[in-house]
Amino acid sequence: MKSLVIAEKPSVGRDIAKVLKCSKNINGAIEGEKYVVTWGLGHLVTLADPEAYDEKYKEWKMEYLPMLPKKFELVVMKQTSNQYKTVKTQIHRKDISDIIIATDAGREGELVARWILEKAINQKPVRRLWISSVTDKAIKEGFLHLKNGKEYENLYQAAVAxxxxxxxxxxxxxxxxxxxxxxxxxxxxxxxxxxxxxxxxxxxxxSFTPVPYYGLVGKINGMTITWTDKKSNGHTTFERSKIEELYSRVKGKTGVVCERTSTVKKVYSPGLYDLTELQRDANKKFDFSAKETLNIMQHLYENHKVLTYPRTDSRYLPNDIVGTLKERLESISVGPYRKLAGILVKKPIVTNSSFVDDQKVSDHHAIIPTEQYVNLENMSYDERKIYDLVVRRFLAVLYPPYVYEEVTIKIDIEKEDFIAKGKIEKSLGYKEVYEKSSEDETIDDKSTVLPNINKNDVLEDIVFSITEGKTKPPAxxxxxxxxxxxxxxxxxxxxxxxxxxxxxxxxxxxxxxxxxxxxxxxxxxxxxxxxxxxxxxxxxxxxxxxxxxxxxxxxxxxxxxxxxxxxxxxxxxxxxxxxxxxxxxxxxxxxxxxxTSDGTFRHDNMTNTKCPNCGKKMLLVSGKNSKMLVCQDRECGYRETIERTSNARCPVCHKKMGLKGKGDAQIFTCACGYKEKLSAFTQRRKKEGAGVGKKDVANYMKKMKSEAQAPVNNAFADAFAKLKL
The missing domain is CATH 1.10.460.10 (Topoisomerase I, domain 2)
Structure with a gap:
């Protein structure tokens, strides 16, 4: 008898099959002596559309609402029906004794497999593989500790709900x-x-109204001193008259140093990445969309196997991972990380509760490198960017804190406090990982040395000036x-x-x-x-x-x-x-x-351009990266892209250019005023030796066209296609 393993995607299925020594390819599955491995393509089964419950729901009518099925029905998704048939066939094989769910370890992953099993009317025992990475080592470990499927029944019910x-x-x-x-x-x-x-x-x-605020600073011997409110410790006030009165009072006066303190401060690395934090940083640094970052992460996880499970909401590691950290450091000891990782490998690993905490890890731990050895040359340019973020953050938490000495001088001038602060860097700590660029932009890395001034010293010839600013609206x-x-x-x-x-x-x-x-x-x-x-x-x-x-x-x-x-x-x-x-x-x-609402909706994006199919006026809509003309009649469905943002950079200002027109008449345009025909662009890129020829441009244009033809409203596209307006 054999066990049937159901993975979420073909790539993961093949990885599991390799570890389980399954090598015989059958349609949509791989078989070995003890196991048969098959897979979904994401979801193979989903909830039925309304018309599955009643034919009348094919028509969209208000009197039919609300639609409230007594029991929800599952249907096989048309586009992946062949793979569902394959999985179902394997489930009902007489030599299959049990099922091992190996989909993603989480609520939605549980749903992917359980819906397949429910639709196929599975009666066989179920076990669960629960792992956070798909390296050979993780898969082997996971199969040594398979869980009873009943332990995840509540998780499945939550997913269904x-x-x-x-x-x-x-x-x-x-x-x-x-x-x-x-x-x-x-x-x-x-x-x-x-x-x-x-x-x-x-x-x-x-609705934001800027409000002016004011401050007072003084300059002496290259040192800047800043007025500080004794009550609030703030450095500014909204009362101009108060600052002007203060300026008049201290102008030309001497100051007395009443306090000089020195404090050693430690700053620890930012925490490890969860998916959302990684998406934020990738957007700030590389202008990647959240979807682009997730897709790249998925590729690094599934194909390269160099990073752990991406869809995690934890920024912590469990204690049982600590023993693997040195092996992970060894695996990333290549290229720009060799020296940084090598320093850590030679010493005992030091962890703390800022990134190791069992209580703060649920389904998956933070995103970190796997034990898989890395070949950076196999990665795309964008994959390298995301990989670099994760690896440097991983290294940073293992490095000691950044240490600096903060020197504060308090000066009394006419019974008002003025403060000067200096900073002397003691140890770069985790900032070594980021070389010249600081990961934490809130900390100024530059040392600021204050003059040799001590308590009770008298300061003369201070030059004062009023500072002004305005409150800013949220971005x-x-x-x-x-x-x-x-x-x-x-x-x-x-x-x-x-x-x-x-x-x-x-x-x-x-x-x-x-x-x-x-x-x-x-x-x-x-x-x-x-x-x-x-x-x-x-x-x-x-x-x-x-x-x-x-x-x-x-x-x-x-x-x-x-x-x-x-x-x-x-x-x-x-x-x-x-x-x-x-x-x-x-x-x-x-x-x-x-x-019962009395609201109204009007198309205020109507153009005078008529649809070539039905003659009705078209709507001008702006997508994420393009502008389109869309027929107002959804039954007609005609649309055309009239302008889209390309990945081509303007040779003048280096911003992304727009692409207008059709066929050979297409023109690249930039906000700075630069224009270039598609044919001229192709020739220029060829001369520059960028490796972009006519074929590359044609493939790019094909991709853009494909994206332009994606569903206008992808979540409900099929449903709306049946709507008659």
Whole structure:
């Protein structure tokens, strides 16, 4: 008898098969003496569309809402149906004694496998492989410690509850909005509050009034002294008259040094990466989108096997990983990391609670290098960037702290305090890992040596000046700051209740580390928000949507409460049906509110360009990286890309250029005014020896066209395609 192993993806399946000595390829699976390894392609099974429950749901009509299935049905996804048949065949083989789930170790990974088993009506015992990396060593260790599948039943129930709750809220709210306002409008418990945060930030910026503030500084012997308020310890005031009076009082006066202190300070490395923190840094440093970073991380995890599981929300390691740290250091001792890692390998590994804590690790630990030896030449340029971030952060936490001596001089002038601060660097510590660039930009690495001034010294000829500034509005969101807000949306809660704040902190805010990138992409593809440079702004369509959706769907509270209850289900402290009863009642309320609403929706992006298929006027929409003309009639579905942001850099200002037009007439344009025909661009790049020829450009154009033809609203594209407006 043999065990059937079900992995989440082919690449992981092949890795497991190699370790288990399975070498016989059969259609969609690999067989050995003791095991058969097969895989999903992500999800092979999903929740059925509404029409599966009743033929009438093929038509989108308000009177049919809400749609509330008594029992949710599973369907095989058409695009991966052949692989499902393969897995099902293997499940029901007579020589298969049990099933080993080897999908990603987490809530969604559990759902991928369990839905397959449920749809295939599996009756065989189930065991679980639970690992955080897919190196040969990790797989071998995992198979030595397989878990009973029943231990993860509650996790599965939580995953099902999440999927079913999102179905009834999303499907019903989307159909209700679309039918009510005759426009393709979608909403959901995560995407809508996220959109609302962007709108709220724009409103904060719009309504912000700058307020001037003032300070007072003095210069003496190359040293700057700054006035400090004795009550608040602040250095500025909003009262100009106060500073002017102070200036008049101290001008031309002498000062007496009343205090000189010296303190040695230690600064420890920033913590290890979880996915969200890595996505933030990659966006700040390389302008990678959250989705791009996740895709690169997935490749480094699955294909190169040099980094651990990416979809983690922990920045800590468990104690049982500590024994492997030296081996991981040896594996990264190549290229620019050889010397840095070598220093640590020669000494005992020193850990502390800032990055090793069993209590702060749930499903997966922080992202760190694996024990797999690295060949940097096999990585792409972008993969090297992400790998470098993770490796340097890993090295940094193992290095000693950055140490400096802070010297503070307090000077009394007319009974007012003035402070001067100096800094003497003692030990670079973890900053050696980052060479010339500091990872922690809040710390100034430069030493500032103060003059040899001691207590009771009298200072004369001090030159004073008033400083001025204005308060600044909050910055518009970019992907990095939006990820931060999704992770901690407390600022955007309407009710600052302690319980909700605690829940959002415990559950990780809006979405999960695994879904935030997709939520951001969905909002772009739905034309609810757009990019201007690096900044993100809500579109007119997005603003109108927020005016039309029920209030509850616009705040993070719903998600906070749902995630708290999902967590309780996963630990066995709440029954799934209790949550579903609540979500059913909530959905009824949402639909009723939309039905009775007196709001209106208008297309204010209508153009005079007529659709070549049906003749109706087209809408101008801005996607994440392109501008399109889309037919207002969804049944027609015609659209064309008229401009898109390319990866080609302007030779004048080096910013990304836009690409307009069709065929050979296409022109690269830049905001600085530079223009260049596609043919001229191709020739120039060829002469520059960049290795980009006509074929490369053609392939790039094909890729851009493919992206332009992606679903306008990918979450509900299939459903909307059936809608007749």
């Amino acid at each position: 999440r999927a079913e709750a999102d179905w009834i809220v999303g499907m019903n709210a989307t159909r209700a909005l679309t039918c009510k306002y005759n426009a393709s409008l979608s909403c959901g418990r995560v995407q809508t509050p996220t959109l609302a945060m962007i709108a709220a930030r724009e409103e904060e910026i719009k 518009p969101f970019n992907e990095a700051s939006l990820l931060s807000a999704m992770e901690n949306p407390v600022h955007f809660l309407e009710q600052k209740k302690k319980a909700l704040i605690q829940t959002l902190g415990e559950t990780g805010g809006l979405g999960t580390v695994a879904t935030r990138a997709d939520i951001i992409e969905k909002l772009f593809h739905s034309f609810l928000m757009e990019k201007r440079g690096k900044d993100i702004f809500i579109t007119s369509k997005g603003k109108q949507l927020l005016e039309l959706v029920p209030k509850d769907l616009k705040t993070p509270e719903l998600t906070a409460q749902l995630e708290m209850k999902l967590s309780k289900i996963s630990t066995g402290n709440l029954k799934k049906q209790e949550l579903m009863n609540e979500m059913t009642n909530y959905t009824k309320e949402i639909v009723a509110e939309i039905k």
